Amino acid sequence: MAISDNDNCSDPETCLSLAELEACLVNCRACPRLVAWREEVAATRRRAFREETYWGRPVPGFGDPHARLLVVGLAPGAHGSNRTGRMFTGDASGDFLYPALFRAGFASQPTSRRVGDGLELKDVFITAVGRCAPPDNKPTPHELNTCQPYLQAELRLLTQMQGVVALGRIAFERLSRLWGINRLEFVHARLHRLPGRLPWVITSYHPSRQNTQTGRLTEVMFDEVWQTARSLLE
Numbered sequence: 001m002a003i004s005d006n007d008n009c010s011d012p013e014t015c016l017s018l019a020e021l022e023a024c025l026v027n028c029r030a031c032p033r034l035v036a037w038r039e040e041v042a043a044t045r046r047r048a049f050r051e052e053t054y055w056g057r058p059v060p061g062f063g064d065p066h067a068r069l070l071v072v073g074l075a076p077g078a079h080g081s082n083r084t085g086r087m088f089t090g091d092a093s094g095d096f097l098y099p100a101l102f103r104a105g106f107a108s109q110p111t112s113r114r115v116g117d118g119l120e121l122k123d124v125f126i127t128a129v130g131r132c133a134p135p136d137n138k139p140t141p142h143e144l145n146t147c148q149p150y151l152q153a154e155l156r157l158l159t160q161m162q163g164v165v166a167l168g169r170i171a172f173e174r175l176s177r178l179w180g181i182n183r184l185e186f187v188h189a190r191l192h193r194l195p196g197r198l199p200w201v202i203t204s205y206h207p208s209r210q211n212t213q214t215g216r217l218t219e220v221m222f223d224e225v226w227q228t229a230r231s232l233l234e
Helices: 016-026 032-044 092-103 139-158 167-180 219-233
Strands: 069-073 124-128 163-167 189-192 200-204
Touching: 016 069, 016 092, 016 139, 069 139, 069 167, 092 219, 124 139, 163 167, 167 200, 200 219
Parallel strands: 069 124, 069 163, 163 200
Antiparallel strands: 189 200
8 A cells, every 4th residue: 555645756665775665755644733833833933943855754764774773762853854855954953863873883974964964873763652743732543553564664674673762652552563563561671572573662651841851860870871771682
């Protein structure tokens, strides 16, 4: 079943490369509420970014195509990824995430401002369960169901992946549902070893401003997640 209304876009499940999947994803208009919101935000813009051209489309995954580690977040921020077109770029969540990845040796620099800023990810690929900025940062279950084939395709195409870091409860629950795994407890920095050939999963609080500014998630707590992932890969 095709998700996008673009006639040149194949079913995500049949995409043969990450580049092909990205071309399919960025043209998706399957969720009317999300399409209307992302485009309204892109048209009106925040005062601080008034002179910028917003991306205003679904945001593709970003990183090393040979990554052994996959990072899964919730959805693009209205004035972050929806503006820049790159996951966790241009907002407070990214300002907390990328320094941690840099400290753990997964990123070439601690800052992520815009596409073309020199940032390169090493052995890690970043994606999300939702690809369009949702109102109030709350995608509906139906919208996440509609977006799920893109994540499934990434899991298939990242052939060297060994583990996953799930940022936030919703990302973890969506992954668990996708794999048919039930009753796994969401606890920060908890390592889950899954049956069969499924990857291991580390759960983490999402690096949203709501968590980082209240002290629910500190740098030390976040570094523990990436240090654990690094040690498992090595």
